[in-house]
Amino acid sequence: xxxxxxxxxxxxxxxxxxxxxxxxxxxxxxxxxxxxxxxxxxxxxxxxxxxxxxxxxxxxxxxxxxxxxxxxxxxxxxxxxxxxxxxxxxxxxxxxxxxxxxxxxxxxxxxxxxxxxxxxxxxxxxxxxxxxxxxxxxxxxxxxxxxxxxxxxxxxxxxxxxxxxxxxxxxxxxxxxxxxxxxxxxxxxxxxxxxxxxxxxxxxxxxxxxxxxxxxxxxxxxxxxxxxxxxxxxxxxxxxxxxxxxxxxxxxxxxxxxxxxxxxxxxxxxxxxxxxxxxxxxxxxxxxxxxxxxxxxxxxxxxxxxxxxxxxxxxxxxxxxxxxxxxxxxxxxxxxxxx
Amino acid sequence: xxxxxxxxxxxxxxxxxxxxxxxxxxxxxxxxxxxxxxxxxxxxxxxxxxxxxxxxxxxxxxxxxxxxxxxxxxxxxxxxxxxxxxxxxxxxxxxxxxxxxxxxxxxxxxxxxxxxxxxxxxxxxxxxxxxxxxxxxxxxxxxxxxxxxxxxxxxxxxxxxxxxxxxxxxxxxxxxxxxxxxxxxxxxxxxxxxxxxxxxxxxxxxxxxxxxxxxxxxxxxxxxxxxxxxxxxxxxxxxxxxxxxxxxxxxxxxxxxxxxxxxxxxxxxxxxxxxxxxxxxxxxxxxxxxxxxxxxxxxxxxxxxxxxxxxxxxxxxxxxxxxxxxxxxxxxxxxxxxx
DNA sequence: ATGAAAGCGCTAACAG
DNA sequence: CTGTTAGCGCTTTCAT
Numbered sequence: 001x002x003x004x005x006x007x008x009x010x011x012x013x014x015x016x017x018x019x020x021x022x023x024x025x026x027x028x029x030x031x032x033x034x035x036x037x038x039x040x041x042x043x044x045x046x047x048x049x050x051x052x053x054x055x056x057x058x059x060x061x062x063x064x065x066x067x068x069x070x071x072x073x074x075x076x077x078x079x080x081x082x083x084x085x086x087x088x089x090x091x092x093x094x095x096x097x098x099x100x101x102x103x104x105x106x107x108x109x110x111x112x113x114x115x116x117x118x119x120x121x122x123x124x125x126x127x128x129x130x131x132x133x134x135x136x137x138x139x140x141x142x143x144x145x146x147x148x149x150x151x152x153x154x155x156x157x158x159x160x161x162x163x164x165x166x167x168x169x170x171x172x173x174x175x176x177x178x179x180x181x182x183x184x185x186x187x188x189x190x191x192x193x194x195x196x197x198x199x200x201x202x203x204x205x206x207x208x209x210x211x212x213x214x215x216x217x218x219x220x221x222x223x224x225x226x227x228x229x230x231x232x233x234x235x236x237x238x239x240x241x242x243x244x245x246x247x248x249x250x251x252x253x254x255x256x257x258x259x260x261x262x263x264x265x266x267x268x269x270x271x272x273x274x275x276x277x278x279x280x281x282x283x284x285x286x287x288x289x290x291x292x293x294x295x296x297x298x299x300x301x302x303x304x305x306x307x308x309x310x311x312x313x314x315x316x317x318x319x320x321x322x323x324x325x326x327x328x329x330x331x332x333x334x335x336x337x338x339x
Numbered sequence: 340x341x342x343x344x345x346x347x348x349x350x351x352x353x354x355x356x357x358x359x360x361x362x363x364x365x366x367x368x369x370x371x372x373x374x375x376x377x378x379x380x381x382x383x384x385x386x387x388x389x390x391x392x393x394x395x396x397x398x399x400x401x402x403x404x405x406x407x408x409x410x411x412x413x414x415x416x417x418x419x420x421x422x423x424x425x426x427x428x429x430x431x432x433x434x435x436x437x438x439x440x441x442x443x444x445x446x447x448x449x450x451x452x453x454x455x456x457x458x459x460x461x462x463x464x465x466x467x468x469x470x471x472x473x474x475x476x477x478x479x480x481x482x483x484x485x486x487x488x489x490x491x492x493x494x495x496x497x498x499x500x501x502x503x504x505x506x507x508x509x510x511x512x513x514x515x516x517x518x519x520x521x522x523x524x525x526x527x528x529x530x531x532x533x534x535x536x537x538x539x540x541x542x543x544x545x546x547x548x549x550x551x552x553x554x555x556x557x558x559x560x561x562x563x564x565x566x567x568x569x570x571x572x573x574x575x576x577x578x579x580x581x582x583x584x585x586x587x588x589x590x591x592x593x594x595x596x597x598x599x600x601x602x603x604x605x606x607x608x609x610x611x612x613x614x615x616x617x618x619x620x621x622x623x624x625x626x627x628x629x630x631x632x633x634x635x636x637x638x639x640x641x642x643x644x645x646x647x648x649x650x651x652x653x654x655x656x657x658x659x660x661x662x663x664x665x666x667x668x669x670x671x672x673x674x675x676x677x678x
Numbered sequence: 679a680t681g682a683a684a685g686c687g688c689t690a691a692c693a694g
Numbered sequence: 695c696t697g698t699t700a701g702c703g704c705t706t707t708c709a710t
Contacts, residue, residue, distance in 0.1 A: 114387060
């Protein structure tokens with residue numbers, strides 16, 4: 001069916017070695033033969049088979065990207081950005097969704113091994129490192145993104161969630177808030193801890209004591225969970241004047257929950273989200289949120305991947321900063337001493 | 340480095356053929372040898388190389404998915420759904436983003452040829468069929484999704500946009516609207532036409548004459564373009580009482596534009612969107628919108644792909660229905676005769 | 679400057 | 695029931 005290197009060689013009256021070298025520019029071939037070969041390639045619509053090429057050269061130019069979900073706008077955008085960056089280097093991406101499920105993650109990683117990917121980029125679904133270590137031991141470069149697993153000596157690109165959360169809380173404190181609610185994700189992940197650390201540290205540094213009523217964990221990952229969480233928070237501590245949510249969608253739910261409870265945002269309760277998803281700039285009020293620095297992450301991932309491919313021992317750990325995007329959902333509290 | 344079939348054969352003291360047959364369950368092997376082989380596989384952490392397997396068997400168990408963007412929530416969700424469905428059949432997906440750019444589409448398709456994918460699923464970026472026909476002629480099953488290209492004899496799964504738009508407009512008419520604005524996408528695509536057809540047909544069937552002032556094309560694809568478009572619409576025809584937008588994000592912009600113009604939704608102007616994106620159910624008012632039937636599309640795509648793989652001549656054209664999701668953004672107009 | 683040929687890891691005849 | 699072997703399409707020595 002489709003033409004192979006043999007067909008091209010025959011058509012161009014040269015050896016298959018010459019065709020290979022013309023295609024890959026891997027040794028000098030006289031202009032005459034180059035012309036004949038290219039003409040034959042054109043005529044036969046020949047496309048080299050990268051996979052079988054990799055059989056000997058040990059490169060398939062495929063990279064695996066494993067993440068919880070690409071239908072989430074943030075991860076979707078990250079996947080797209082990484083994909084475009086890698087395309088320029090001739091790599092294509094095999095994308096696998098794990099839904100934060102370890103079984104699915106293992107199955108995805110197994111598939112990627114069988115597909116002989118050159119490297120794997122993963123947003124780990126859990127702290128379980130077993131399979132990831134197996135990949136590493138196979139000699140496949142594997143890069144952790146957004147969530148780290150400590151002490152297994154792997155390249156990691158994360159966001160400095162501690163600092164960004166600290167900044168966000170501090171911004172609220174500077175605006176006169178002290179009863180600041182925190183809505184945490186349903187399941188603990190590596191960055192949950194860092195975010196909480198930042199929250200607590202900012203309060204402590206400002207001499208504000210920690211009120212356990214101001215902390216709540218969502219039941220799930222949807223909008224509605226944000227509604228429910230904020231209403232519990234308000235019930236537990238009616239004096240709350242600000243809320244920080246671990247995720248913009250949760251923040252959206254929180255706003256709804258606040259409004260449904262008869263309060264307004266930001267006049268009664270200020271809200272800060274996290275991720276800077278596209279819709280947050282379109283809300284009324286426009287949401288103040290912590291940026292998820294997609295481009296910086298993608299750039300770092302590409303850089304580390306390429307270097308790891310050149311040098312199997314290359315390891316780099318990078319923390320990028322998530323800036324606070326100040327918009328309209330935070331004001332000074334009505335009854336603040338600052339007023 | 341990683342173990343190969345040879346290593347396993349040596350370890351298990353059998354021939355490589357036996358290993359292959361144990362792995363693929365492709366002929367009877369005595370329990371004794373099966374045991375030895377599986378033990379060796381376990382011990383050596385052997386994973387068969389699917390790519391080189393495909394070298395002879397002519398199957399790589401990779402499928403290409405080419406679409407404009409996975410960071411768009413709708414396409415992202417579609418990609419994820421398709422990915423999960425194919426995973427069950429042991430296929431992995433190579434996802435390529437085209438940004439609706441024909442050059443990128445061609446480059447993506449070339450890559451997929453070189454990766455020897457078993458089939459290609461594509462949301463075409465343009466009406467240019469050249470490359471797609473080349474793929475078809477190579478014998479690679481290729482399935483068009485969401486946008487069709489006529490008369491090239493390819494399997495196609497589309498949404499019946501004409502009917503769904505007709506229904507939506509008709510719903511507005513039933514509610515007493517007659518000055519109904521339509522906000523169209525910036526660039527013409529196959530379904531733009533069908534949507535417009537439905538819009539016009541519904542008006543005609545109701546005996547409402549077409550007012551060119553009620554039609555506008557967006558400048559771009561963002562939220563802000565919806566704001567601008569609706570304001571132009573209102574300026575050109577202050578009597579407008581309803582607006583249909585081709586895309587939920589545009590509808591979101593339209594709502595903002597209407598509010599900023601001093602009117603309210605739906606009391607002064609009703610709004611209908613398209614796609615039923617997750618956020619639309621969370622808006623105030625909750626957006627009435629035309630559903631994009633992701634599951635139905637994904638199911639059909641899987642079905643057609645598998646059948647095309649079995650039978651290279653298999654062709655199927657399917658139109659799935661996009662139901663109107665009735666929520667809160669449409670009411671009877673203030674000054675309607677129906678009141 | 680070019681070609682011949684070995685072999686990458688595997689499947690599928692073919693033998694026995 | 696199991697093993698031997700010829701390729702699949704390509705890269706890469708090794709010759710010339």
